[in-house]
Amino acid sequence: MKLFTCASALAAALCFGSLAQAAEVDKPECIAPAQPGGGFDLTCRIAQQGLADQFDRPIQVTFMPGGIGAVAFNLFNTTRTDDPNAIVAFSSGSLLNIATGKFGQWTENDVRFVATAGADFGAVVVRADSKFETLDDVIAAVKDNAGSVVFGAGGSVGSQDWMKAALLLRSVDVDPKTMRYVAFDGGGESIAALLGGSIEVYMGDVGEMVPHLGSGDMRILAVMSDERLDGPFAEFPTAKELGYDAEWIILRGFYMGGDVPEAAYDTWVNAFEAAYQTPEFAKIQEEKGLMPLNMAGAEMDASIKERIGRMRDIAREAGLIE
Incomplete structure (x- = not known):
């Protein structure tokens, strides 16, 4: 039997508090909201391979096709809002669907964005x-x-x-x-x-x-x-440096249900932040055809929600939505 000891009452509290946080994520899973193959599958494979050293067991990849992400988005806003184990892959196309209401009544404020997998x-x-x-x-x-x-x-x-x-x-x-x-x-x-x-x-x-x-x-x-x-x-200028405020990131990343426990959310965020520091993660991004754009946690969540807001404004101006 494996024994775990702490030297003092305070240390014990800290030890078991840490264990409780880790235990929040005991069956890590990545939902690819599509059939096998394609961008969502690729995104989950980056998590599966890139976070291999961050969890005690491999991340399971589960496929959930339907509505180019709509089925998964609805599920994680109804029955799995507090699931600590699962992250769901998204792309910039998913964000645009949220902005234009194609995912139904749910908006970007109903989920928590966790981390990026990379970008084009x-x-x-x-x-x-x-x-x-x-x-x-x-x-x-x-x-x-x-x-x-x-x-x-x-x-x-x-x-x-x-x-x-x-x-x-x-x-x-x-x-x-x-x-x-x-x-x-x-x-x-x-x-x-x-x-x-x-x-x-x-x-x-x-x-x-x-x-x-x-x-x-x-x-x-x-x-x-x-x-x-x-x-x-490196030789090509950006639109911004030429004087045009036009930026477009083809982003790939992950979100969780809006009611997920804070400890579980932090566990996933910390796992990604640790993986970002390794050459192995950068190599996986390169192999999957993505460039490093590494961001996780509150900063990433706020950035994504701001991006969706801009998309919604453009869609409204263009008459695509009311």
């Missing part, structure tokens, strides 16, 4: 021989006649890809409703349309541009990150 960032991309040499050229044309510039991306009006362009236009007081936007089924189709001349500006993601950087077929005019990125993207 929006990018303004044109063909190598485009008449638009800089982002300023694109904006000048848009301000002159918004309908004269053909934007395109892998998502319909109101999607997160559309939101990237809407943010850009909104930063110069141009109504996103006046934008000429063509929707495609994914990034591959969008890039083919750009190269084929069907669209002039592709609102893509930085990560998906890695294989194309050396081809000479396309140019990145700006990256929609808060600061310049490292590595192969």
Whole structure:
């Protein structure tokens, strides 16, 4: 039998208090709100592998498809609001669905956001021989006649890809409703349309541009990150540094039910913060095609809720919601 002793009454209280907190999370689980494969599965695998040293037992990955996250969001606002063991994967698309009411009556204030898994960032991309040499050229044309510039991306009006362009236009007081936007089924189709001349500006993601950087077929005019990125993207300016308040993070992370015990929430937050300090976690992010954006706890919760509020404002201005 394993014995556990504390040297004094005070030490005992501290010891058993610590054990009680750890015991709050005794069956760690990550909910991927979709079928196996895809982004939510990837997000949970990052938690499963990246937190392997933070818990006594492996994190179980459970799939809960339905409504691109709506089923899971509703479950964790009804029957599992205080579940200490489970975190649920989300993406920027999930946040947009919350902002536009696609998850029903529940809002961002009904759950607690725990931590990020990593991120990708929006990018303004044109063909190598485009008449638009800089982002300023694109904006000048848009301000002159918004309908004269053909934007395109892998998502319909109101999607997160559309939101990237809407943010850009909104930063110069141009109504996103006046934008000429063509929707495609994914990034591959969008890039083919750009190269084929069907669209002039592709609102893509930085990560998906890695294989194309050396081809000479396309140019990145700006990256929609808060600061310049490292590595192969260091040469590309941000929209912000060019004077446009347009930032778009393709974020992946985790939330918990709104009534989860504080000790359990802190256990998950501390686990992620400890994992962020390890080279192993950074390697897992890289292998999964994400860049480091490590944030957990109250700071992260507040940041996400502010982000959803901005999305809601844009959607309302564009007439997507009332």
